[in-house]
Amino acid sequence: MRRPVTEPAFTIELQQHDGRRRAQLRGRVTLQDGASLWHDLRAILQDALEPTEIDLTGVTVLDGGGAALLLAASAQARQRGRTIAIVGATGEIARVLRLYDCPGVECLRGAPQRKSLLAQIGDGCHDLLRQVRDILDFIGELVVGIVAAVRRPRTVHLSELTMLMERAGANGLPITAVIHFLIGTILGLQGAVQLHRFGADAFLANLVGLSVVRELGPLMTAIVVAGRSGAAYAAELGTMQVGEEVDALRTLGQDPQRFLVFPRVLALAVTVPLLTAFADLVGCLGGMFIGMVELGIPPTAYLNQLRDAMTLSDVGTGLIKSAFFAALIGLVACQRGLQTRGGAQGVGASTTSAVVVVLFGLVALDAVFTMIFRLLGW
């Protein structure tokens, strides 16, 4: 039911006498023919050195779009110093013109000027400082909230804790298992080729086990949790912030830190180390599978070698890191969520920002921990 493209339903005839120009507009002047109307009016009014009248006596229909274009084209010409008058409007045509009429150059509000590079850099720096201040504010509020929670544990909203732990932990087991089994097999395959060249097949368990338990297990688990739970927390809290639910909590005398943030951070702090331990186990099994298939290492021999290669501190360092990773994911995701402004776009922006900041933070924190553990000889 698309309307057919036809000739414009209006005509403009330009007449000139006694030093005055008269543009006689006739027919239906509507938005449907807006492009032609705009083009014709500007062509006539642009070169109007003499005073020009736009005569609407012959206009049968004028809709809002037609009136807006007529008035805007006239205002543009007046801005260039031309003398333009709209005459001959009566009845409904005059009413529509009055509705859309605007004083002077009000019709021509243009686009805002682009900011200079220096101003953009300044805005960027100001924005960065504000974000740092917001994060410090958030950490300060959280510390105060934790102290208050320890003093009065009943004020902490822990009824959601089991559900949050289930969502972050149990529901994440399948994806964690698949990813870490594949990581174990990838490491095993890469290592098997090199180790076999040196006749060091038996050390496959050392390579896979230590890589997974000390580094890849904690880091990849944290990345999976950041993608699943971190993004979900930021979106959930962001939507609550936009929907004024967080403000409602404050008016009810509830501290959002204790009600929303603390349970989420606690849920992650408990589940992420458990997920990491599970991931370590599955990753080592992935290596064992490759050892059996590629190098013909019996499972018992692989497990014996693994037991000899790993110490408790290897597992412990991984689990310590995972607890800190959990806190980082929970804090950044909740902070970003609670800082959300605007509508759907704001929620999207804070979710993206939460994931990006968490990923960067995880890698940076991992590097710091690796150096510390090396210095401590763990």
Added chain:
Amino acid sequence: MRRVLTVRDLALGYSSEPLLEDLAFDVRRGEVFAILGGSGCGKSTLLRALVGLLQPLRGKVHLFGYGAPAQALEPPAFGVLFQSSALFGSLTLLDNVALPLRKWTRLPEDAVEAVAHSRLRIVGLGGFERHLPSEVSGGMKKRAGIARALALDPQLLFLDEPSAGLDPVTAAGLDELILTLRQSLGVTTVLVTHELASIYRVADTCIMLDRDAKGIIARGSPRDLRDRSSDARVQAFFLRRAPGGAT
């Protein structure tokens, strides 16, 4: 007067169980037609069906004589103001209004901006063109929603609770705008509301829906319904009387 909207034997619901049934009414050109009723009676559901966002369980809605789904009309032959305004948060008010103009007209960009600016100005938002929806008040969002609904000069406007949650002055301003659009541009308006002041001011014809009756329980001008209806539910609505409350 010509009919712009015809509803016959309409049944609506979100499952096979109808929420509303046997609906039949006409809206004539230039009329301000109000759909009234208490909360949960299906006013917004009916509006969604009229604009083609909800498939009826039974019956037909004819817009401008067409029986096809409302969305099949290209360019859209009507404008809709949603209850939440439904402005796009990532676009400025000007871009929200310009969106249908860019899609459905061949106007150059400066003309699109001129028209969009005019729409915003007639709803009292001149000077707020570059603001994002999150930067303006609820009443301003409603008015920007109306400006967007007016973008393509539709002859039919659907407004879902335009004055809900607004202060009386802003609400009166919106009523004034509806009347001006009718008077100046001949726009037909279908209005969902339960704001009595607004109903008396702007509506020519009303239908009143009831949740228990699952349909229309009264129709006529607002004053006729208030003064002449003997139905206790209609009286309770117009006299703001609680069910079973003292008179």
